[in-house]
Amino acid sequence: MTSTLRSAIALAGAAALSLGAVATSGAAQPGAGRQADEVKIGLLLPESKTTRYEKFDRPYIEDKIKELAPGAQIDYYNAAESATTQQQQVNTALAKGDQVLILDAVDAKSIQSSVQKARDAGVKVVAYDRLAQGPVDAYVSYDNRKVGELQGKALLEALGDKADSGEIVMHNGSPTDPNAAEFKAGAHSVLDGKVKIGKEYDTPNWDPNNANQQMAGAISALGKDKIVGVYSANDGLAAGIATALKASGINVPLTGQDAQLDAIQRILAGTQTITVEKPYKPEADTAAAIAVDLAQGKDIPKSLTPETVTSGSGEKVPAKLLTPVVVDKDNIKDTVVKDGLYSVEEICTPNYADACEKAGLQ
Known part of the structure; x- marks a missing residue:
């Protein structure tokens, strides 16, 4: 084997090792450095009979997500008071590749298996207004x-x-x-x-x-x-x-x-x-900010979740509880x-x- 050929093989091997190291490094931190146009968030609200959800919560959340991540994809679902429908909607959101779910549960207990399914898929869950059972990553509501x-x-x-x-x-x-x-x-x-x-x-x-x-x-x-x-x-x-x-x-x-x-x-x-x-806007803005941070692979700032609550299934959850009037x-x-x-x-x-x-x- 000529010295020129040996040098070529050595360079190719070094390049392969370098690429492998980069790939391994990227896999170790999923979502890290993700750009705004790569953010995919599922918004799951429980019903529309109460006027707040369509009139306030949905537009406030969507507007804040777009402000923080202009290229974000937002998949919206309303369960129309059906726990079964909401479970199916979680499955759809996971199949679409949503990285974070903002979830206002119809039934906090029955949604637990869906929350676990999201966790198993590497998808973060922000419990919104109601504390869903299961391994949720954050909770935003009022006291x-x-x-x-x-x-x-x-x-x-x-x-x-x-x-x-x-x-x-x-x-x-x-x-x-x-x-x-x-x-x-x-x-x-x-x-x-x-x-x-x-x-x-x-x-x-x-x-x-x-x-x-x-x-x-x-x-x-x-x-x-x-x-x-x-x-x-x-x-x-x-x-x-x-x-x-x-x-x-x-x-x-x-x-x-x-x-x-x-x-x-x-x-x-x-x-x-x-x-x-x-007030819906502070609640919606906080949930949106947490969701965008999680979708981009960032840690949640302590200012967004200064408290800890315990869910009905025993999980300790970082939380933001706002003051009612x-x-x-x-x-x-x-x-x-x-x-x-x-x-x-x-x-x-x-x-x-x-x-x-x-x-x-x-």
Whole structure:
């Protein structure tokens, strides 16, 4: 073998070793240095019956992802309240090659196997608003026990000296939503021993029609003159409850949550007492920022997940828990209007013009 041939073989071998080292280095850090146009994120929301998801959460999340990673691919899914559909949607997202899932679970327990499947595939999961069980990588929500405490305190304040003169009815929301258990626990921590609870309900899928039927049943069972107040875990339920109360000629303190437009209008009209606003943009922006970091192979900054929570299946999860705000007739302008959820024009339609004027919404 000539010296020239030996040199050529040696150079080829060195090049192969160099390429092998580069490939091995790249495999050791999947996602590291990934460019914005390589980011693929699946956004999985639970339903559209509650107006927040399509009106606020989805556009806020998508806009923030595009701001941080302009070339990102976003695959959107809405489960329409079906846990089975959402499990299938996770499978679709994995098949599409999504690197991160932002997941608001329909059923926190049943989605656990899908979360594990994502982990096994090397896909990160950001639990959004509801803490899914399984090995999620981060969680963004509000202090949900605090939500229940605020609702309970507002109801007690509205009841005043009538708190021990009758009974209240409690509507706690969907049993498959872990947040509902937190709202309920927070409310009970305030209400127990201070009011008599005549009837208490869970309402699957947060269905306003079911809440309406439950409230009508409670009125029939307890008697309209015995009910002094109603705890509703969210505004969707409150809509069904308010209809049942009106049909029976009852107007008592009623709580809510989510700051839906119809709830703000009921507050102005005097048929709902308060709602709890969980400003959607900070929640959505945080989840989007975490998802983009994970998709690009970066560690999550501690500023985005300063806390740790434990899921129902025992996992310790880095978390960001934001602070909710009570909205009543006196602070609508300083909360939902100031935060950009609704304009005065959206709230103060002709049917509510007089009430808006009295509340100083002009």
